[in-house]
Amino acid sequence: MNCAAARELLGADPDSMPPEVRAHLESCSECEAYRGQLRGFDAKLRRALEIDPNPLRRAPAASAADEGASAQVVRIWPRAAGRHDTRPTSHPRPRWLAFAASLAGGLLVSVTLWLSRPSPALAAEVVTHVEGEPNSWSATQPISAARLDAVLRKSGVALGAGIGPIVYANSCWFRGHFVPHLVVTTPAGPVTVMILKHEHVRSASHFAEDGYSGMLSPAPEGSVAILSRAHVPLERPASSVLHALRARA
Amino acid sequence: MTDSGRGDPAEERLARVLESYRPDLMRFAFWLTRDPGSAEDIVQETLLRAWRARAALRDSTAVRSWLLTIARRESARLHERKRPQTVDVDECLARQDVELAFHDEDPEIGELRGAILGLPNEYREPLVLQVLGGFTTGEIAAELNLSVAAVLTRLFRARNKLRERYATASATGSAPVAGAP
Numbered sequence: 347m348n349c350a351a352a353r354e355l356l357g358a359d360p361d362s363m364p365p366e367v368r369a370h371l372e373s374c375s376e377c378e379a380y381r382g383q384l385r386g387f388d389a390k391l392r393r394a395l396e397i398d399p400n401p402l403r404r405a406p407a408a409s410a411a412d413e414g415a416s417a418q419v420v421r422i423w424p425r426a427a428g429r430h431d432t433r434p435t436s437h438p439r440p441r442w443l444a445f446a447a448s449l450a451g452g453l454l455v456s457v458t459l460w461l462s463r464p465s466p467a468l469a470a471e472v473v474t475h476v477e478g479e480p481n482s483w484s485a486t487q488p489i490s491a492a493r494l495d496a497v498l499r500k501s502g503v504a505l506g507a508g509i510g511p512i513v514y515a516n517s518c519w520f521r522g523h524f525v526p527h528l529v530v531t532t533p534a535g536p537v538t539v540m541i542l543k544h545e546h547v548r549s550a551s552h553f554a555e556d557g558y559s560g561m562l563s564p565a566p567e568g569s570v571a572i573l574s575r576a577h578v579p580l581e582r583p584a585s586s587v588l589h590a591l592r593a594r595a
Numbered sequence: 596m597t598d599s600g601r602g603d604p605a606e607e608r609l610a611r612v613l614e615s616y617r618p619d620l621m622r623f624a625f626w627l628t629r630d631p632g633s634a635e636d637i638v639q640e641t642l643l644r645a646w647r648a649r650a651a652l653r654d655s656t657a658v659r660s661w662l663l664t665i666a667r668r669e670s671a672r673l674h675e676r677k678r679p680q681t682v683d684v685d686e687c688l689a690r691q692d693v694e695l696a697f698h699d700e701d702p703e704i705g706e707l708r709g710a711i712l713g714l715p716n717e718y719r720e721p722l723v724l725q726v727l728g729g730f731t732t733g734e735i736a737a738e739l740n741l742s743v744a745a746v747l748t749r750l751f752r753a754r755n756k757l758r759e760r761y762a763t764a765s766a767t768g769s770a771p772v773a774g775a776p
Binding site for chain 1: 703
C-alpha cells in the first residue's frame with residue numbers, strides 16, 4: 347500500500363486500522379504523523395458536532411402560542427418559519443457578556459415569536475399523532491366500559507355520560523405523558539378526542555391541515571383536542587366532552 | 596404511541612429511556628436537516644415510531660443506534676415528502692437559536708460548526724452518521740444505499756474539505772466560508 351491509499355483510508359476513518367494500513371504505518375513515519383493529526387482533528391470534529399440542542403427546541407409546550415390564538419383558523423405546517431434574527435455584530439466584548447446578551451436576545455425573540463406565531467405546535471403534534479393511528483378511524487363497535495375506564499384511569503381522568511358511542515380508546519404516549527386517545531361516533535361522522543391534561547390553552551382555537559379540521563379547547567384541567575377528517579362541526583362534540591370530563595380522585 | 600392501557604413498569608422505564616435520548620436525537624436531526632423545526636419534527640416522529648415498535652427492540656444496549664437509524668430514515672422521509680427548500684447556510688447561522696446552540700468557549704469550535712453546516716449533504720450525512728452516530732462504514736453504506744467504497748470516498752472528502760476550511764479560518768482568524776464548497 348502506498349501513502350496516498352493509506353491516507354485515503356485514514357481520512358475516511360482515522361480510528362480504524364485495517365491490517366494493510368497498519369503495515370504501512372509501521373514503515374512510514376509521515377503517514378503515522380498524518381494519522382495523529384487526523385485523530386486530533388476528529389476530536390475537535392466530535393466536539394463541534396456535540397452542540398447544545400436545547401436552544402433549537404420549541405418551547406416545552408405550545409401553550410403560549412395557543413394562548414394567543416383565539417378561535418381562529420390557523421395552518422399548522424410549516425411550523426418553524428420566521429424564527430430569524432439578524433447576525434450579531436462583531437464588536438469585541440467580554441465573552442460572558444456576549445453570551446448573556448445573546449441569551450437575553452434569544453429569550454426575547456423566542457417569547458415574541460411564541461406569542462405571535464400562527465401555527466401551534468400542539469395542534470401539529472395532535473395531527474401527527476392521529477395520522478400515526480389510521481386504524482382508529484375505522485372502528486365502528488363501541489368499546490367496553492372496562493376498556494374505556496382502564497384508558498382513562500391511566501391518565502387520571504373520567505368521563506360522565508353524554509358524549510356518544512366511543513368506538514376506539516387507547517392510552518397514548520404524547521408529549522411525555524399517557525393521554526386518552528378516543529374516537530367518538532357523532533351523527534356527522536367520527537371525531538377523535540384527545541384529553542390533554544398537561545397541555546394548557548387559554549382559549550379555543552381551530553386549525554386545519556392535510557384534510558383534518560381540529561379544535562383545541564381549554565378544559566378545567568389542561569385541554570381537549572378534537573379532530574375530524576370530514577370537517578364535522580366540532581363545537582358540539584367538544585362541548586359534550588368538556589361537560590362529561592371529570593378529574594379522577 | 597399506544598399502550599394497552601395498563602401501567603407496566605417496564606414500559607414506563609422504556610419510555611423514560613427513550614425520552615433520555617431526545618437531546619442526542621435533536622442534535623443528530625439538526626445536523627442532518629440544518630433546520631431546527633424539521634429536526635424537532637423528526638425527533639417527535641422518531642420517538643413515536645420507536646414506541647410503537649418497542650416490541651422489536653431486543654437488545655436494550657442498542658437503543659441509541661436504533662433510535663438514530665429511525666431518525667435518519669425519518670429525515671429522508673421528511674425530505675422526500677416536504678421537499679424542503681435549499682438551506683441558506685448564512686441565514687441558518689444568523690438565527691438566534693442556532694447561534695446559541697453553536698456557542699462554545701473555543702471560537703475554533705464555532706468556526707468548525709459553521710464549516711460543517713456548509714458541507715453539502717452528500718458529505719455531511721455520512722460524516723454525522725460516523726462521528727456523531729458511531730456507525731461503521733458498512734452500516735453507513737447500508738443505510739445510505741451506497742457502496743462501502745463510495746462512503747469511504749465521501750468521508751475522506753468531507754474531512755478534507757473541513758480541514759481546508761478550518762486551516763484557512765485558523766490562519767486568517769476569520770470565520771470559514773459557510774456557503775457551498
